[in-house]
Amino acid sequence: MCNNYASHVPANRIAEAFSDTGFPLRFDGGAIPNLEPRDDIRIGDTAPIIVRSDDGPLLRQMPWAWRSLQGRPVFNFRSDDRSFANSARCLIPADGFYEFTDAEPGQKRKTKWLFTLAGEPWFWIAGIVKNDAWAMLTTAPGPDIAPYHDRQIVLLQRGQAMDWLDLTRPEDELLQPAPAGTLTAAKVFPLA
Numbered sequence: 001m002c003n004n005y006a007s008h009v010p011a012n013r014i015a016e017a018f019s020d021t022g023f024p025l026r027f028d029g030g031a032i033p034n035l036e037p038r039d040d041i042r043i044g045d046t047a048p049i050i051v052r053s054d055d056g057p058l059l060r061q062m063p064w065a066w067r068s069l070q071g072r073p074v075f076n077f078r079s080d081d082r083s084f085a086n087s088a089r090c091l092i093p094a095d096g097f098y099e100f101t102d103a104e105p106g107q108k109r110k111t112k113w114l115f116t117l118a119g120e121p122w123f124w125i126a127g128i129v130k131n132d133a134w135a136m137l138t139t140a141p142g143p144d145i146a147p148y149h150d151r152q153i154v155l156l157q158r159g160q161a162m163d164w165l166d167l168t169r170p171e172d173e174l175l176q177p178a179p180a181g182t183l184t185a186a187k188v189f190p191l192a
Contacts, residue, residue: 005097008037017158023056043075050091052165066133079137079175088129095122099148112189126154142177
């Protein structure tokens with residue numbers, strides 16, 4: 001399951017996604033932060049997310065994964081047959097995420113694949129916040145992911161930001177596998 005992703009999305013681009021919503025993006029601390037472009041955001045890393053505050057969407061920096069009662073990190077959370085109406089929902093800005101398959105012959109490490117949204121520079125990953133940390137929501141795999149993994153993260157188009165934060169559309173419409181042709185896969189390890 002997705003345990004690392006990429007984000008090269010500057011804060012001003014994230015803010016632009018809210019420009020037509022009537023809910024301008026605010027920033028924790030007030031000023032637009034300089035978000036470091038990152039190729040590999042991993043479990044436990046602090047990263048930017050968007051949450052819904054009383055005054056509208058708010059960009060905050062929070063750690064990825066809270067601890068379960070057994071002490072294991074909860075970094076992915078199944079969305080199937082669940083309601084998140086009473087949860088603190090969030091959006092994770094990303095321009096790619098990684099999945100891993102078995103190692104190729106002669107390799108010790110698994111094969112690493114980068115998935116990007118076809119025809120779009122970046123997207124949202126649906127998430128929830130708990131214990132001052134966040135996790136990505138997952139669903140059944142769409143046809144683009146199924147050859148690589150038996151689950152996929154929930155991807156949202158940029159225009160669906162407030163739909164998820166405010167649940168202005170039914171959850172079962174938002175928490176869906178990506179349709180065929182939505183994602184492009186590229187092998188990033190091992191390189192030929």
